[in-house]
Amino acid sequence: MELRQLRYFVKVVELGSMSRAALHLDMVQSALSQQISRLEGELATRLLQRTSKGVVPTEAGLAFFREAQLTLRHAEQAVRAAQQSRLSGTVSVGLAPTTASVLGVPLMRAMRERYPDVRLHLVESLSGHITAMLNARQLDLAVLFDTDAARRWSVMPLLEEKLFFIRSRQGLPANVPDKLRMAQLKGVPLILPTGTHGLRSTLDAVFARARYKPTLVAEIDSLLVLMDAVDAGLGGTLQPWAAVGRFPDAAQRFQLAEIREPQARRLNALCSLSDDELSPAALATRVVLADCARELVRSGRWVGASLVAG
Helix, strand or coil: CCCHHHHHHHHHHHHHHHHHHHHHCCCCCCHHHHHHHHHHHHCCCCCCCCCEEEECHHHHHHHHHHHHHHHHHHHHHHHHHHHHHCCCEEEEEEECHHHHHHHHHHHHHHHHHCCCCEEEEEEEECCHHHHHHHHHCCCCCCEECCCCCCCEEEEEEEEEEEEEEEECCCCCCCCCCCCEHHHHHHCCCCEECCCCCHHHHHHHHHHHCCCCCCEEECCCCCCCCHHHHHHHHCCEEEEEEHHCCCCHHHHHHEEEEEEEECCCEEEEEECCCHHHCCCCHHHHHHHHHHHHHHHHHHCCCCEEECCCCC
């Protein structure tokens, strides 16, 4: 007797139909009937009675159904216990500040719910620093924007973010439309990260393609300080929506205009050490991180982001 036979039998009784159970189990009905017949043969008793409306359990079948349900529940509990016992330890995850503002807390909540014995070590830093830490094996996982420096990484394209021109509503006097092209920012003072930042290389490529030279008034490699400067009206910036993700009143503080150039996008890739270098806990965390990011995009909580086929 196998657990799968118990699952088949329980599903047939729950649905009261061999055909509906086969459809639910993604099986051919004849194969399902064969498995039930084998189970009845092993028990030497009839478990199901065929009627014009479907199938119903016999007296023996009803007694077996109750015990089968209990057995399946115990089997599921055993699997969970084994997984939780195996999945322990510390997993290091690197996130850029914009990514951390959207993904950090949901990831921690999901890990606490699914794998409470796994301790997360979250590192928030510039993408260049995160890349160096991953290459030095100081991190297990990271969400990065430039994977050209990959050595033995496992790389999974995750999502793509639109870039926006962001300014303080109390700062720059000119009205800004909901969408604009780079050329419309000519002469507008900008505050950007430096060239070592992953976002800056993307922006420089967009500048070059648009034949547009930005008017830089400051370069800041701290998202917090950069957004404080924008909030104070010292200039605008070019960032994904996630840059304002930590401001609960972002709609009142900032005005966002989507950059219309198709190249004004930032790819987010889930990078990790090779699978044979990752612990079971790190492999599980990678799955949870990807699930969290996808759910944030699908639910609309990661504004301006779209999923990328991996």
